[in-house]
Amino acid sequence: MSVYIDPAVATSLRGFEMPEKLGFGSVMAPVMFRAVCQDGCWSSGELVPYAPLSLDPAAKVLHYAQSCFEGMKAYRTPERGISLFRPERNAARLAHSAERLCMPPVPEALFMEGVRTVTAYCANLVPATSGESLYLRPFLIGTQADLTVSASTSYEFYVIASPSEAYHAGNMRVWVEREDSRAAVGGTGDAKVGGNYAASLLSIARLKKRGYDQSLWLNPGNRQTVDELSGMNFFTVMGGELHTPALNGSILEGVTRDSVIDLARDLGFTVHERAIDIDELLRQVADGTCEEAFACGTAAIISSISVFGDGGESYAVAKAPGLVAERLRQALLDIQEGRGEDRFGWMHPIEPISVD
């Protein structure tokens, strides 16, 4: 495959001015990667100026949410230049998400070409401050114009990018969501698909009114064990050991979760992947057995949890931010930002391409 580079890309990149304040996911890079799939056949990819999509009003994505996406980051490292973090994991997860919604998986080579091309051309937009990065958003949507409930025959794959600050500040107040579910047993919880996020918005709106930051989702089957947060996986520290919910079909398999587990074991921690009963956990928070709790994800990296709210009660975590979370966060960021040795082979270097 060879990427077509639209000649207007150079002008777009040269005309782009980086704003003072980045925020998260709101400043968009001026180029995007695009490929289309018709009846199962993928076109080659192209890099074009960032511009509105033209979608038929009857496009499947608008009515039946046939869409899935990824979130990943390119980091600027002082020694090793620009690098992506474990991009092949995102390629595999997007393929899994696509299959759950009867969409054609984006071939790994095309996915990698997309994220590599966008990162290479946007090298100047990768921020250098620690915690900041170029957030990449690959996504796949069903575009066929047809109102029957059936899989689309045509798809578009995009990679857009956003120079971003870190997503969360830490010391989050999480709310134990006992009523709503983000995804069903036998649903789409282990896929990164739009519907899960739409279903979570109402809970977030409610808990914000109560002074909380994030929903803590329970397993929709038993409504008793912890699954995850809306965009992050969940960990606790007890007796110096790490505990995280085992993957059960309704939890998204986070790349950060996986990396934290590897890193923690490498640092000598014991890590338990198991069912975590919410009532037992709240007791352990209350009596201090649970020393730390944190959430992790690409956007937030590692964010400590300071308070659990449940109905009328709130439970303060003994240490927030805790030392274990801080140590893991630092170890992970050291690898991602190139200060530490890349001893797991996680970093995927990108050669910048200049348009000047």
Place this chain on the structure above:
Amino acid sequence: MSVYIDPAVATSLRGFEMPEKLGFGSVMAPVMFRAVCQDGCWSSGELVPYAPLSLDPAAKVLHYAQSCFEGMKAYRTPERGISLFRPERNAARLAHSAERLCMPPVPEALFMEGVRTVTAYCANLVPATSGESLYLRPFLIGTQADLTVSASTSYEFYVIASPSEAYHAGNMRVWVEREDSRAAVGGTGDAKVGGNYAASLLSIARLKKRGYDQSLWLNPGNRQTVDELSGMNFFTVMGGELHTPALNGSILEGVTRDSVIDLARDLGFTVHERAIDIDELLRQVADGTCEEAFACGTAAIISSISVFGDGGESYAVAKAPGLVAERLRQALLDIQEGRGEDRFGWMHPIEPISVD
């Protein structure tokens, strides 16, 4: 409110040629209604030529499935001209769906203006053959360009239309879906939102390979009682009485379901709204206690079910199509198509507007 009519609408309508073969939801009427909502304030509506939407690649609807929709029909009646069927129910349901996804409900007056305007201008496109109609698809999408998981600040409301045949022929073979769920308890099952339909596509693809037409969804909480089909509610006839799953939070409250219940009671039938255990039902189908089964919805009206498939077994329904389903279908169509008296006040007449 007053609708702005784009001058190009007349040209679009005059240039439109009705194809020989309609199908369902694939021929699109050449005009659409549009209104936008910014920070909670609705614009007035406009009727414009049907044309691609321009959406930012970071629009919330594309990533987080912030979208909901309705399906309703305009019928041509010999005596009473063009009429919509119970449109205020669709207005209310769209508002409910919107609230579930933290979207601003479309005000009833704006919704009614949208469906009335599209129907009035498309009066010539309402087919006259029994079973055919102008299918209307109001929908609401979150359009803000921003990659954080949060509710959009801007929305667009559209009404598009499609001259259509009836959706299903009847004698459907339904597959008891024991693994996947379309929506969670505490999820979005009682809202008409894209994510539910995306989640259902894989089941449909699997059962088609086994020679079935539709998934029969079980309740995601108990996985033991019947909820509904992917786009239709479920009924059985036993001992001459009707049974349908009681609304339980994961079932969409169908306008047709509600109308069938009213119509059946009016015709002297007893109707039970209750939990229907799937294993008991399959035994009753096998021994003939369950005489008929059918599904109902706007698109399909009433469609009989001839076979239930479950794992390795299949269960043929005694009467398919059954007399009760046929009688209800005819009574409903007689009202919708103006042959029978509109004794429930369900029909909402529309004055055609000509552009010639």
